[in-house]
Amino acid sequence: MANNFDVLNRYLFEDLHARGELVQLDQSFKQIIQxxxxxxxxxxxxxxxxxxxCLLTATLKFEGEISVQLQGDGPVQYMVINGNHLQQMRGIANVTGNVSGxxxxxxxxxxxxxxxISPKNGExxxxxxxxxxxxxxxCLEHYFMSSEQLDTKIWLFSDTxxxxxGGSLLQxxxxxxxxxxxxxxxxxxxxxxxxxxADEVFELAANELLYRLYHEQRVMMFDPQPVSFVCGCSEDKCLTAIANIGREGIEQHLAEQGEIAITCDFCKTQYIFDNNKLQPLLNPN
Ligand SMILES: [Zn+2]
Structure with missing residues (x-):
């Protein structure tokens, strides 16, 4: 059933004052943790x-970026998912202690x-x-109640x-x-x-699952939206970061290490810059 996954569905209960969302994730989740x-x-x-x-992003009515971060003083210092209105997601957890529960x-x-929430146009x-x-x-239900005064119920599922x-939202x-x-x-x-x-979320196609839950209701489904893992890191972005060290810093680093290596925290791609690749920064003309 994984073929039908990495999709977010939104739907409206035609005869009731309620709307819903269902998201089922496979590859996008695997790529984040792999x-x-x-x-x-x-x-x-x-x-x-x-x-x-994904569910929260689909409730936004504008283009832009979103970040949902959990931060605390336990063995997991923080955990974050960054996404945008195209349902392009990446995420990371920073584990600094022993996890025992x-x-x-x-x-x-x-x-x-x-x-x-950072709208493309707006505050x-x-x-x-x-x-x-x-x-x-x-916690998310509380967030919706306090920020939007909207009754919201959320169900979340994860299978390691x-x-x-996956998950579902009702509003x-x-x-x-x-x-x-x-x-x-x-x-x-x-x-x-x-x-x-959980088994239904992981095994059934969205329309089968919705039929099983709501077969007595008239449910109007909107076009499904694909969810994907997109890291967004690139050699150009690394070069911009390196430029911030300044010419002297770059030269010193090259003298000591022979190269500058940067590993993306999210996808672990390693970018290596030797003297040659750094020439645009060292000799801009
Ligand atoms: Zn990356």
Whole structure:
């Protein structure tokens, strides 16, 4: 079923004040973790964070970039997924201590979730939510409630053996004055969605899964959006970073090491610059 994966689906319940999203991830998740040796508990949370970022990104109504970061004082110092409106994602976890459990607190200690949204045109927005001994899904639900005043339910799944992750989001559509009806609709769909199982997320095609959950509802699906791993690192970006050291610094580094090597934290690609490759910086004319 992996062929149908790495896709985000958005849908509307036509007769109810509710909308939903479903994301199922395979290759994009594998590519994020493949060159890292994370403990299973870290891989699992990173998979949830990837699914969560895809769901969150799909709720944005503009072009731009998003970063969802968990930072704390536990063995995992931070964990971040960066993405954009094209659902191009990359991510990393920084593990500095011994991981001995898989709860948020055991992994991150006292921690915050920092969501940074940078629209192409417009002001950067940052929201911070404390991670207090709950699941990542619950923390995100709090974020939506506090930042957008929208009732939201989120389900996240991650499997370190299959190396797949996924999730679903359900949100009230506040398109009438009948707040009571909106919440009743939302609660009804939330109860149906609560029966969702990890195996279904990892094995069923999106339309089969939605049929299984909501076959009594009229569900209108929008065009699916592909999700991909895109690191975005490049030789040019490395050169820009090296230029910041200044000519003297570059020459000193070359004299000591013979080359300048930069490894991308995200995808672990190594870029090597010898004297020849650095000539544009050393002799710009
Ligand atoms: Zn990279």
């Amino acid at each position: 060159n890292h040796q994370y403990p299973d508990a870290v891989t699992s949370l990173l998979g949830e964070l990837l699914a969560a970022t 898989n709860s948020l607190t055991e992994l991150l200690g006292k921690a915050n979730m920092v969501i940074t 950067r927005y940052q929201g911070v939510v404390a991670l207090e001994g709950e699941t990542l899904a619950q 053996k299959k190396m797949q992750s 009230v559509v506040p398109d009438s004055d009948d707040k009571e009806q909106q919440l009743a609709d939302f609660d009804h769909i939330a109860q149906l969605t609560n029966t969702i199982k």
